[in-house]
Amino acid sequence: MFIEFFYxxxxxxxxxxxxxxLDLIGALDKGLCxxxxxxxxxxxxxxLVKSEVDYDKFDQAFAQFFKDFESPFEIPEEVWKWLNGGxxxxxxxxxxxxxxxxRYQLEELKQMLEQRLKEQRSxxxxxxxxxxxxxxxxxxxxxxxxxxxxxxxxSRYRSAxxxxxxxxxxxxxxxxxxxxxxxxxxxxxxxxYSATVETARTELxxxxxxxxxxxxxxxxxxxxxxxxxxxxxxxxxxxxDGSMLRYSRLCSALFQAVHKANHFSDLKVYYFHNCIxxxxxxxxxxxxxxxxxxxxxxxxxxSEYRIILIGDGAMSPTELLRPGGNCIIGLYxxxxxxxxxERIRDKYPHHIWLNPIEEAxxxxxxxxxxxxxxxxxxxxxxxxxxxIEKGIKKLLVNR
Amino acid sequence: MNESxxxxxxxxxxxxxxxxxxxxNVAIALEKPLLIKGEPGTGKTMLAEAIAESLGKELIIWSxxxxxxxxxxxxxxxxxxxxxxxxxxxxxxxxxxxxxxxxKLGEAFTAEAQPVLLIDEIDKADLEFPNDLLWELxxxxxxxxxTKETVRAKNRPIxxxxxxxxxELPDAFLRRCIFHYIAFPDSDTMRKIIAVHYENVERKLxxxxxxxxxxxxxxxxxxxxxxxxxxxxWIRALQLGGVKVERIHGELPFLGVLLKKNQDFDVVCEIxxxxxxxxxxxx
Numbered sequence: 001m002f003i004e005f006f007y008x009x010x011x012x013x014x015x016x017x018x019x020x021x022l023d024l025i026g027a028l029d030k031g032l033c034x035x036x037x038x039x040x041x042x043x044x045x046x047x048l049v050k051s052e053v054d055y056d057k058f059d060q061a062f063a064q065f066f067k068d069f070e071s072p073f074e075i076p077e078e079v080w081k082w083l084n085g086g087x088x089x090x091x092x093x094x095x096x097x098x099x100x101x102x103r104y105q106l107e108e109l110k111q112m113l114e115q116r117l118k119e120q121r122s123x124x125x126x127x128x129x130x131x132x133x134x135x136x137x138x139x140x141x142x143x144x145x146x147x148x149x150x151x152x153x154x155s156r157y158r159s160a161x162x163x164x165x166x167x168x169x170x171x172x173x174x175x176x177x178x179x180x181x182x183x184x185x186x187x188x189x190x191x192x193y194s195a196t197v198e199t200a201r202t203e204l205x206x207x208x209x210x211x212x213x214x215x216x217x218x219x220x221x222x223x224x225x226x227x228x229x230x231x232x233x234x235x236x237x238x239x240x241d242g243s244m245l246r247y248s249r250l251c252s253a254l255f256q257a258v259h260k261a262n263h264f265s266d267l268k269v270y271y272f273h274n275c276i277x278x279x280x281x282x283x284x285x286x287x288x289x290x291x292x293x294x295x296x297x298x299x300x301x302x303s304e305y306r307i308i309l310i311g312d313g314a315m316s317p318t319e320l321l322r323p324g325g326n327c328i329i330g331l332y333x334x335x336x337x338x339x340x341x342e343r344i345r346d347k348y349p350h351h352i353w354l355n356p357i358e359e360a361x362x363x364x365x366x367x368x369x370x371x372x373x374x375x376x377x378x379x380x381x382x383x384x385x386x387x388i389e390k391g392i393k394k395l396l397v398n399r
Numbered sequence: 400m401n402e403s404x405x406x407x408x409x410x411x412x413x414x415x416x417x418x419x420x421x422x423x424n425v426a427i428a429l430e431k432p433l434l435i436k437g438e439p440g441t442g443k444t445m446l447a448e449a450i451a452e453s454l455g456k457e458l459i460i461w462s463x464x465x466x467x468x469x470x471x472x473x474x475x476x477x478x479x480x481x482x483x484x485x486x487x488x489x490x491x492x493x494x495x496x497x498x499x500x501x502x503k504l505g506e507a508f509t510a511e512a513q514p515v516l517l518i519d520e521i522d523k524a525d526l527e528f529p530n531d532l533l534w535e536l537x538x539x540x541x542x543x544x545x546t547k548e549t550v551r552a553k554n555r556p557i558x559x560x561x562x563x564x565x566x567e568l569p570d571a572f573l574r575r576c577i578f579h580y581i582a583f584p585d586s587d588t589m590r591k592i593i594a595v596h597y598e599n600v601e602r603k604l605x606x607x608x609x610x611x612x613x614x615x616x617x618x619x620x621x622x623x624x625x626x627x628x629x630x631x632x633w634i635r636a637l638q639l640g641g642v643k644v645e646r647i648h649g650e651l652p653f654l655g656v657l658l659k660k661n662q663d664f665d666v667v668c669e670i671x672x673x674x675x676x677x678x679x680x681x682x
Binding site: 015019020030032042256 | 417418421424426428429431434436564566570578620622
């Protein structure tokens with residue numbers, strides 16, 4: 001019956017299967033749904049939505065679908081009583097439809113309702129002006145105005161649309177910017193077990209040993225297996241100063257998440273200012289002298305490291321493309337920043353760039369020239385939960 | 400909602416919002432597991448206790464650890480004991496049933512009256528764990544290979560599952576659950592929760608405490624926000640310490656009760672002094 005609602009939810013990228021939909025129908029059949037739209041909202045949400053991340057998508061879809069079903073106004077108690085009273089049969093009313101009745105836009109209707117609520121003093125049925133049941137008034141229910149506001153028997157103290165429209169779960173959206181914990185969950189996906197790569201069989205497989213030994217008539221026969229350890233080594237390169245300051249909260253969330261993640265076989269973090277030149281800093285404050293030479297880092301870290309560069313990539317083109325582009329006075333670079341970026345790209349086959357600027361703005365934001373140049377070098381993803389998940393998939397792919 | 404069936408309405412010691420009650424009742428009526436997520440300290444585990452108490456049912460708790468296997472919840476076949484018994488000729492070794500010990504899930508299936516089964520922190524276990532339980536939770540039965548018996552639930556238990564969102568749960572598993580996310584309580588609900596735990600908290604003190612607590616939670620630089628248990632401890636500490644009400648917001652006495660991390664402590668101290676912080680990086 002609400003099948004359009006089902007498709008609308010799916011349009012909003014909620015992964016609802018027929019199974020859940022049938023569950024919902026089953027629940028409705030059992031009479032689990034209370035009389036109000038708010039009850040229906042809670043019932044739908046608990047059955048159809050499986051993660052707080054999706055609550056917001058659901059709220060939006062719900063508000064969109066049911067927006068015409070409910071009045072956003074506070075309706076006085078007595079008006080409800082009038083409306084919930086007896087109704088006239090449809091036949092009685094059919095001949096009263098006026099084809100020349102004016103049609104109203106929703107906004108006008110809302111204003112009319114508000115005004116009428118102030119004027120009306122009594123119960124009303126079957127007319128064409130006051131709020132009431134039946135009749136051709138555009139306000140009320142059970143009537144036959146072609147367009148109008150339904151004022152129907154719903155939960156009175158807090159409407160479902162108010163709940164849905166308040167979008168209290170907006171912060172949990174997956175494409176929203178993230179907090180440390182959600183970050184950690186995303187990073188957990190970045191793993192590759194040594195059982196799936198070519199390593200030596202070094203761990204004693206006890207079950208296998210027992211099985212083989214018994215099959216062998218009781219003579220000990222040892223079986224070894226590959227150890228199940230995460231073999232992923234990670235090198236993080238943070239742009240941590242200048243134009244990145246406004247994203248510092250976001251970057252610090254990522255930073256903390258990475259530090260808490262203890263499932264990497266090795267983790268190295270370096271920082272840079274704007275672009276990578278001869279030096280990589282060891283602290284986010286980018287203090288002169290607290291650094292290692294980029295050449296040395298490239299030579300010591302093997303190509304099995306996976307690289308995540310985090311930065312907005314927005315700078316003046318000279319900073320990226322010319323010698324001497326380093327904007328910190330006194331640090332003249334012989335080689336342009338792009339040279340180092342190319343070195344990194346060529347040395348490490350697994351690399352991504354995370355950008356805190358929204359993807360939609362990459363072509364227009366300040367620094368779009370350099371962003372485009374960097375996108376030619378590295379696959380770039382937005383620094384949001386969705387972006388990270390995509391990026392991590394990319395990092396895991398064997399090329 | 401039908402009055403005759405099991406209907407959860409919260410309990411004396413547990414303040415449940417209407418949405419949560421709705422989810423619980425839907426899960427009970429549809430005979431599906433209820434998956435509860437929420438920030439630490441929002442009372443996920445307490446919920447199962449409250450349900451069991453208010454419906455007058457036995458509560459069986461299966462707490463999951465990183466090493467827990469799905470099979471552990473069904474039954475354990477004590478081969479070692481049987482081997483010993485055969486060596487020392489004690490007991491009837493032929494009776495395999497004697498060496499089958501029910502796990503928590505098995506216990507819930509064989510209980511005489513309908514129990515409430517809490518599977519606590521399901522995300523602690525291996526990624527595959529929830530998938531391994533699909534059949535058992537769907538059909539409410541499992542097969543014991545050693546005795547060739549099928550254990551079927553006498554009364555379908557009410558299953559409550561909690562998760563701290565440390566791992567993502569598989570879709571196939573989620574599809575079978577009713578889901579509810581316990582949002583962090585707003586200040587009005589928090590007052591009710593406090594009232595349930597402490598009988599007479601001075602009104603002025605309560606106002607100050609709640610204002611300060613939500614102010615702390617707003618600080619985005621905090622790595623671990625204080626939750627309900629911390630707040631309750633803090634109130635107790637303030638009461639015992641006899642701190643003057645006016646001093647609470649300005650001086651933040653006993654801050655260590657609320658904040659559990661050094662960095663968080665520093666952040667709050669800096670904000671208290673300067674009104675802002677640059678310590679977000681946690682290094």
